[in-house]
Amino acid sequence: MNKSLRQLFLVSGLVVSALGMSAPASAALPFFSDKKDEVPSLAPMLEEATPAVVSIAVKGTQTSRQQVPEMFRYFFGGPQEQTRERPFRGLGSGVIIDASKGYVVTNNHVVDNADEITVKLTDGREFDAKKLGSDEQSDIALLKIDPQDLTALPLANSDEIRVGDFVVAIGNPFGLSQTVTSGIVSALGRSGLNIGGYEDFIQTDAAINRGNSGGALVNLHGELVGINTAIFGPNGGNVGIGFAIPANMMKSLVDQIAEYGEVRRGLLGILGNDVDAGLAEAMNSQVNIGAFVSEVQPDSAADKAGLQAGDIITAVNGRDLNSFQELRAKIASMGAGAEVELTLVRKGKEMQVDVVLDDATQTEITAAQIHPALEGATLANGQDKAGNAGVIVSELERGSPAARFGLQPEDVIVGVNRNRVTTLSEFRNALDEASGVIALNVKRGASTLYLVIR
Structure with a gap:
C-alpha cells in the first residue's frame, strides 16, 4: 500500500452534515439572535438538529482466514484454510432521516459484521436496531428502530451546495457524544481516493475524527447535506480534510435499500477515463474536463441512447462533471430504470442525451x-x-x-x-x-x- 493510501482512514462514526447554499448577509438565518445585546450563535439551529443525530454501539464477531502451509497439510491433514473468530465492539454515529418509520442512516463500515446494534438518542433512550440493508461499495447502511417520538433531519439538495458554504459536523468522535465542529465546504466531487468503490465526496475542513462516521454534516439551516465517512490523516487524526457522502446520493441508495433490501445500481454501459489537457489536444477538443467515452458496449443503455466513442460527457442532470470516476459514482447511485440527462460534446458540438439506465445487478x-x-x-x-x-x-x-x-x-x-x-x-x-x-x-x-x- 503506498503512502497516500496509508494516509486515508475510515472513521467509524462520522457525522453527516447537510450543506445548503450560503445565505446572503441580509437573509435571516436561524442561528442569528434578534437581540442587540447577543452575538450570533449556532445554538438555536443545533438545538433543533442534534436530537436527530444518534450514537451507535455495535457488537459482533470477526472471522479471519489463514492459509495452512502445504507441509503442515501433508503431515497433519485438514483444510487449506483455517478460520478464527474473535469478538469486537465499536462506536459510531448515525442520523435519523425518517421519524415516522424509525429510519437511521449510517456508514456500512460502522455496522458491518455486527450481531448487535444499539442506537442511543440525545435524551438517553436506547433502542435495538435492525439493519434493513447496506451497500459496501458506497459505504451506506440503513437501520430501523422503534419510531417512538423521534426527530429527523430534513434533507438539503446537495446538488446546490457550493465551495465556501458553511457546514457543521455533529457526531460521536472517540465516544464523545453530540460533539459539534464547524467549517466550510472545501471541495466537491472528490474521487480517486481509493476509499470505496464509488466516490463522489464533499470535502470539508470541519473537524472529523474516529467515531464521527455515519454522523451528520449540516448547513446553517440545520439541513442534512452529507454523511461523513472518511478523513485524510497521516497520523490517524484530523488535519482539516474530511469527506462526506452527499445527501442526494445517500437518499437514492437508501430508497433502494428500503424498497428492495439492496442497492440495484444503474448501469450506463461505457468505458472511459478522465479528460485532461493532453487528451483534449489529441481529440482537438476545447473541453478540458469531464468524462471521456472510449467505448460504448453493445446493446447497453448508452448504446440505445446514441452515445458514441469519442464523446465527452460534461454534466449529469445539469450538474457539471469533474471526472469519469464522478460520473461512475453518480450513475451507480441511481437505480436501474432511472432516467438521466447527459450533457456531452461531440466533435465540438454540445448536445443533451436522455438515457434510461440498465440494471447493473442483473444475475x-x-x-x-x-x-x-x-x-x-x-x-x-x-x-x-x-x-x-x-x-x-x-x-x-x-x-x-x-x-x-x-x-x-x-x-x-x-x-x-x-x-x-x-x-x-x-x-x-x-x-x-x-x-x-x-x-x-x-x-x-x-x-x-x-x-x-x-
Missing part, C-alpha cells in the same frame, strides 16, 4: 460485455463449494477467447488484481479500474489459481 450477462478476452463465457452471480460469493462461469463456448484464456465451466472468479469481488457489478467495476496486466483469482474445485489477461 447473468455475456462476459464479452465486460472484457473482450472473456468472449464466449456467460457469467452469473454464484458461489464456490465453500459458500464464498463470486462470479461463476455458467456457460463456456469451446474454442472461444475465454476458453483459450484458461477459464473452465463452473470456475468462480473471486478477485481481480488481489481485490475481492462478490458480484457481477463488483467484477465489472474492478475490471474498469484495472490497467495493464489483469490477474483473475479463480476458485476451481478445491484449488485456487490466477489467470492473467495481458
